[in-house]
Amino acid sequence: MKITYDLAGIVFCILALIFFVVPGPSVIFLLAALVCFSMNHEGAKKHLKIVQRLFKLGCEKLDRTFQK
Numbered sequence: 001m002k003i004t005y006d007l008a009g010i011v012f013c014i015l016a017l018i019f020f021v022v023p024g025p026s027v028i029f030l031l032a033a034l035v036c037f038s039m040n041h042e043g044a045k046k047h048l049k050i051v052q053r054l055f056k057l058g059c060e061k062l063d064r065t066f067q068k
Contacts, residue, residue: 002040009036031055 012033019025034051037044 005036005039009033012036 012029016026016029019029034044034048038048
C-alpha cells in the first residue's frame with residue numbers, strides 16, 4: 001500500500017509540473033501529492049501542515065477582500 005501512495009504522489013507531482021502554466025490545477029495536484037506522500041513520510045506531513053496553514057491564510061485574505 002505504501003508503494004501505491006508513493007506512486008500516486010509521483011503522478012500528482014508530474015501533473016503539477018505539466019499544469020504549471022495554469023496556477024489553479026497545479027496547486028491542487030501539488031497538494032494532492034503532499035497528501036499522498038504524507039501517508040508514509042514524516043517530512044511530508046510537516047510540509048503539508050505548512051501548506052495547509054498558508055492556504056487557510058490565503059483563503060481568509062481572499063474572503064476579506066471580497067467582503068469589502
